[in-house]
Amino acid sequence: MKLNLTPVIAAIAITLVIVMVINAPTVLISIAYAGLDNFLFSNKASSAIYNQGITSLATINATTIPGISVDQLPPEALITIKNIKNGGPFPFPNHDGTTFSNREEILPSKPLGYYKEYTVPTPGIHSRGAQRIITGQNGEMYYTPDHYNTFERIIIK
Secondary structure, three states: OOOOOHHHHHHOOOOOOOOOOOOOOOEEEEEEEEOOOOOEEOOOOOHHHHHOOOEEEEEEEEOOOOEEEHHHOOHHHHHHHHHHHHOOOOOOOOOOOEEEOOOOOOOOOOOOOOEEEEEOOOOOOOOOOOOEEEEEOOOOEEEEOOOOOOOEEEEOO
16 A cells, blocks of 8 residues: 655644754753644644644744853842842842742743842942842753843853
């Protein structure tokens, strides 16, 4: 018995973008299922439908966060890191050490409470300014110079 796979092969659309980067610990994967009529399912609606020609369509989005060595950080960030390691003192005690919720979804996805944020004082500004250091429960640290628009993973040698 000879199988005609042409319609199945024509219906399959797979897009894979794989980015391998050191210090990129998380790869987010979202999967949808597309039938021959291009109707999308968010899961295998039923094994009967799945077996009637639904193919999987996968998109992989890699979160890439560049690294920065401690000697490239501003001096105020080094003081903040020292204070984090020593448990204080912090210039804004009502804010420093509070939960960073990662609403921007730039850092790897973790449960709420995993990340903490600390103010990096900006010379000449009496308010908190835009600079922060974010810490994770596993000891990782991230620097943001622009109030969560961009992040760099701090590389401690």
